[in-house]
């Protein structure tokens with residue numbers, strides 16, 4: 001028997017036989033050069049199409065978020081930019097097709113990783129598509145979760161969206177991953193399905209064992225050399241939510257969605273979001289060598305806003321900077337990009353880019369009929385907030401807000417709130433800056449756990465400022481998608497929560513299950529705790 005502790009990200013306890021998810025395929029060789037490069041290049045497109053077809057077939061059998069995830073991955077497999085780059089690699093460099101796909105996909109993943117933040121987290125999806133196409137070319141089984149024959153505990157390095165989108169919760173007792181953090185796809189999915197899960201369980205892949213008992217609250221995993229009987233306790237019930245975010249005694253907490261594309265927006269509307277708390281506009285700029293015109297931006301934004309006509313949508317202005325290589329901005333490289341010219345700081349040098357984006361957003365708001373507010377990323381001071389609000393209002397948009405993701409902004413929340421109409425807390429970045437811990441570094445996942453009492457105390461400060469000046473405080477980082485933490489955030493004074501579509505039902509149901517005073521007591525207990533595990537336990541024990 002061996003014991004490991006990772007980060008518990010979806011509560012509940014379960015035990016049973018272990019099924020290991022195969023590691024990604026080995027790196028394909030760059031030799032021998034194909035005898036007929038033209039014929040070799042021609043193999044790529046059919047392989048990519050076959051991968052897309054298999055994913056579309058799986059998508060046809062499910063609905064909602066799972067369908068959207070599978071369709072998005074299928075579309076990525078068919079992306080002509082990926083296949084033609086791979087074909088070029090064969091033609092120009094005489095690489096075998098699998099290697100050509102490997103290198104083309106890595107180029108795309110690298111660009112996403114360089115874009116940082118949310119975009120960087122999508123690099124995992126490109127690697128998944130890469131490995132599926134390579135498996136098809138090599139005629140081997142695709143990587144990912146094998147078909148389960150009996151209820152099992154899944155152990156993996158990390159899981160990609162397409163691995164998990166159509167997991168059957170009646171066969172998956174628990175999930176344990178070696179890598180990944182509290183905001184990883186595995187964590188989000190496990191919570192939305194109510195499956196106990198532990199991420200960043202270092203050593204679990206090498207630990208052996210045929211049976212496991214998993215505690216998704218404390219993060220403990222016990223591995224055993226003998227079979228473990230199937231047990232399930234404290235598993236979250238399938239969530240039922242009536243579509244209006246509120247506590248059991250009627251205190252209103254809006255349950256909103258995070259979106260970054262038209263497909264996301266449709267999935268969020270279908271899943272019952274009351275509106276959008278964070279529309280990431282980066283997608284519109286990502287592949288552009290030049291700044292997209294106001295008309296192009298307006299049409300792209302209107303497509304995302306359309307499913308939310310008559311509903312509130314918070315559009316975030318471009319979250320780019322020296323770490324996101326948008327060539328048209330003509331900015332140099334920086335030694336420490338996470339602390340460099342990013343987010344709103346870019347607009348101080350290039351207010352014209354911001355003004356054109358605001359013009360496009362105002363146009364898209366009129367075209368779509370959505371109730372649009374605009375907010376800026378990476379704001380540090382009240383002065384910056386006032387500067388931004390003035391430009392938003394000059395563009396004819398009524399409501400202006402800012403994200404709180406820099407500790408300085410959290411500490412001056414009252415002053416900032418006097419300059420704008422609302423704030424929204426980006427817990428992903430706020431945690432990374434509070435703990436000086438890169439949000440992408442698996443080894444630092446525990447510091448980026450949103451249950452860290454220091455982070456909760458800071459959020460409490462912002463909630464208190466919101467009460468003082470009577471303005472709304474949102475959370476749009478991944479913290480909002482954990483149903484138990486969502487209640488704690490409401491107890492700390494947060495008035496809206498914005499998350500991926502897959503978490504809406506579970507969060508709505510969790511809020512409805514407890515009264516505001518109950519949640520305030522849970523929040524007090526959580527923020528007084530010594531560490532993230534104790535914080536989770538303390539919040540639970542007040543329920």
Ligand SMILES: C=C(OP(=O)(O)O)C(=O)O
Nearest residue numbers: 117118426427428429477
């Ligand atoms: C929502 C946030 O912004 P992003 O993840 O896009 O950086 C955040 O930092 O919490």
Ligand SMILES: [Mg+2]
Nearest residue numbers: 117405426429
């Ligand atoms: Mg952020």
